[in-house]
Amino acid sequence: MVKCKVSLMVMISFCSSWHLAQGVLVEGSKWVLDEKKEIVYFFDIHNQVEWEEREKDELEDLVQIFKEYGQSSGKTVQILIEEIWNPFGAGNVLSLLRTRLAQEELASSIIVENIELRAASAIVQDLIEENSDKHSLLPPRVSSTEVCYPDEVTFSDVLQEFFFITASLAESYKESCDKVKEIHDEKMSFLQSYEKQLTQIFQVNGIDLDKPVALLLEECLTQEKRDVYNTLRTLIHTISNSFIDLYAFHRVLAISSEYKVVLIAGGEHSTWVKSRIMSRLDALRECRQGDFGHGSLREHDIMVPLTTEQLKNVLYA
Secondary structure, eight states: OOOOSOOOBOOOOOOOOSSOOOEEEEEEEEEEETTTEEEEEEEEEEOOGGGHHHHHHHHHHHHHHHHHHHHHHSSOEEEEEOOOOOTTOOOOHHHHHHHHHHHTTOTTTEEEEEOOOOSHHHHHHHHHHSOGGGGGGSOOEEOSSOEEOTTTOOHHHHHHHHHHHHHHHHHHTTTOOHHHHHHHHHHHHHHHHHHHHHHHHHHHTTOOTTSOHHHHHHTOOSHHHHHHHHHHHHHHHHHHHHHHHHHHHHHHHHSOTTSEEEEEOOHHHHHHHIIIIIIITTOEEEEEEEOOTTSSOOTTOOOOOOOHHHHHHHHHO
16 A cells, blocks of 8 residues: 555545535545545535525534544544635635634634635636626636635636646645655646646636636627637636646645544545545545535535534544
8 A cells, every 4th residue: 555644534525516506415534545544525516596595504513513523532633624705605615614613713623724725727717607798797716825806806816826836835845755646747747738728728818817708708709709708617617726736735744643633625626536536546435424425516416415423424434
């Protein structure tokens, strides 16, 4: 088995949305890595209105479970969360978990770190997806370091954000073992090909990188130009999601073994993370509750939210 300098950890992965959505956990599983590292995933699916009440209850369930675990385990829990800023304060895990845990005054036993590095790339995706005349209705996007507004963000902001994440990745994996570096390099090679395509589209179409994207879209009067921006949105989506995959991957592995690490991130990332960490690093699954498949909801899938007891069973397995 691969031996890496990493801590005993719990890795919990949720599916987030760029938009407001109801979301609940539908699968949980516990894994063991390197014979001592405990890894727990919880996967979420969203955009199901009928789950609104369970969403609120689940937030409180998790607060209580973390509270009990933090008080009884004797080990500090460090939560890494792909946090969503929600201006309407909906009761979902990704937007309110940190606030709710802070209200419980658990600073001595639980540390929460926002690992969401994407703001510019997120708001640009929102802008291109929505009609240009609706951009004033979009809320800003907030990362752990930046706030981006829909009427101000540029493609240059997106490229600068990608540069910052790349630098953060390069720093975070310096002490990784060879197997982890191999996984990193494979992913970066994939990303570099997409970034090259992004640059080529900017150049071929003479797109002004410093002009607000909202204004560029207002000037987009033909379907051909709209198709160009839709392609840019797809590329930006692929690159930004892959970046958070890698950042979460390295950040989890970098934290000291003095802490139990919890990763709360998007379900779109779960397939890649699970296949690489679980398969490539020879992890063994010990427990599974619910069913989420490959991390994406197909048209005819029927999902059943995990119960409070199932959440506890997986975490304490």
